[in-house]
Amino acid sequence: MAGLRTALFLALFGGPPAVTADPLPAPEGDVLLTVSGAILQTNHAETAQFDRSMLEALDPVTFETTTIWTEGAQSFTGVPLAALMDAVGATGEAISATAINDYSVEIPASDWEDGGPVVAFLNNGEPMSLRDKGPLWIVWPFDDDEAYRSETIYSRSIWQLDRIEVTE
Template sequence: MIHQFWRAIAAFLVGVIIATAGANANGLEKPKGTVLLTVSGAISKTNAGETARFDLAMLEAIDSTVIETTTIWTDGIQHLRGVSLAALTKALGVNSGTLRAKAINDYVVEIPVTDAVEGGPIIAYELNGEQMPLRNKGPLWIVYPFDTDVAYKSEQIYTRSIWQLDRIEVVQ
């Protein structure tokens, strides 16, 4: 009887180890809240088939970066909080290619992964201390720190600042 008990415990522990290894092999937890961003394509970490799905808490856990900048779409200095593009691409194992960013209305822009640098663009989830509703560029907006580098004040960069972002496909 004692032998059967230890056998059952050992079988249970092996099952837990296998289940845990399978759940963590892809490196990402599953979202518990509303999914704001789905990333697909050439990524090495997933949590839903071949995609990575993120809720707000997951984005905040990767990185919380604040930029203060003016934009051509708003008045005055804006305070934006979000996950840096550099941190997100690193978390997904992306180091080359193009990010095909898509908005809820299917508007698409292409951003080279080389833009994902420290001190560069963020995927903002807060504007001036508040989450962004769909009617105000939300729920996510890719924003470059326009005031930190004159190179960010170009038509090419402005077109990459997609709002109402909900999908990114990484293409090589």
């Protein structure tokens, strides 16, 4: 009889219950980034909040590139945007990234590719202050791909980032 119940359950619901990833821990330090919208993983109300140590735990990468806003080659360390979207279980087609001064940009999901943008928290090995485009800056490895050196991508490179909304 149990086998019949299992078969009926699988037929009705398409498979066993989904197993969810470990929930996001609550931030212990100052919140640097709040992600909301079409996400499956939350840790505060219906948002996912991240402090510096939580971002550092998401396998950050470091690359060197030049930018149109800085002098010479710069080293950036941050969480790949794709990894951040995976961590929050993003289900949308784009993000609205917003800075502390409420400036915002839209970034399509197609930009969340491996080797693409990072949410940088270090510039040349140092945390970025508000004066220096911090504490978070979405940066592409501009020197790695000519496609990254376009007005469209430059316009999506938002600094003083503090909020992301994942949109449908």
